[in-house]
Amino acid sequence: MPLSGEYEPSPEQWVRDQVEQYESSGGTEGTTLRGVPVMIVTNRGAKSGKLRKTPLMRVEHDGSYAAVASKGGAPTHPVWYRNLLAEPHVEVQDGPHKADYTAREVHGEEREQWWERAVAVWPDYAEYQTKTDRLIPVVVMEPR
Numbered sequence: 001m002p003l004s005g006e007y008e009p010s011p012e013q014w015v016r017d018q019v020e021q022y023e024s025s026g027g028t029e030g031t032t033l034r035g036v037p038v039m040i041v042t043n044r045g046a047k048s049g050k051l052r053k054t055p056l057m058r059v060e061h062d063g064s065y066a067a068v069a070s071k072g073g074a075p076t077h078p079v080w081y082r083n084l085l086a087e088p089h090v091e092v093q094d095g096p097h098k099a100d101y102t103a104r105e106v107h108g109e110e111r112e113q114w115w116e117r118a119v120a121v122w123p124d125y126a127e128y129q130t131k132t133d134r135l136i137p138v139v140v141m142e143p144r
């Protein structure tokens with residue numbers, strides 16, 4: 001059952017624009033960042049209850065995805081990370097394919113496995129981790 005509610009675009013223009021292009025083209029345009037595939041994760045705001053749409057690098061394995069809360073190595077977690085913990089029901093759009101997933105943060109060995117997959121897709125993640133003391137959260141999203 002897809003998420004319903006009022007969509008609140010990101011305050012970041014480049015993010016808003018990527019979501020707009022991705023969705024309006026049915027997942028055929030605006031689907032990469034520097035040539036690397038991007039997915040759109042629709043999540044519910046933990047306070048507002050509004051729908052947020054967050055482009056993230058596409059990290060996929062056996063039908064599940066990982067959302068890496070890197071925010072470029074910023075000292076604080078991105079806000080969407082808290083949304084996924086508060087409301088694990090999310091939608092993932094991967095190109096033209098969109099479906100419902102359940103988000104859960106992973107730790108230890110499982111996190112390491114997914115972290116390796118993420119860095120293989122987007123090596124900058126490894127650099128982001130050197131820029132911050134916080135351990136960058138990895139949230140796996142599994143089909144519902």
Ligand SMILES: C[C@H](OP(=O)(O)OC[C@@H](O)[C@@H](O)[C@@H](O)Cn1c2nc(=O)[nH]c(=O)c-2cc2ccc(O)cc21)C(=O)N[C@@H](CCC(=O)N[C@@H](CCC(=O)O)C(=O)O)C(=O)O
Pocket residue numbers: 010011012014015018033038044045046047048049050052054055056057068069070071072077078079080081082083
């Ligand atoms: C700017 C802020 O965004 P954020 O949720 O912190 O996320 C920051 C970024 O991670 C986010 O913009 C990502 O899309 C950036 N980004 C990536 N960010 C990543 O962290 N990892 C990635 O792999 C990644 C890839 C990527 C690819 C393309 C692209 O265009 C952007 C990409 C934001 O949207 N703030 C809103 C609030 C959003 C929100 O969810 N509010 C909650 C409140 C939650 C609370 O306060 O607890 C609510 O509505 O209830 C605002 O200030 O109004």
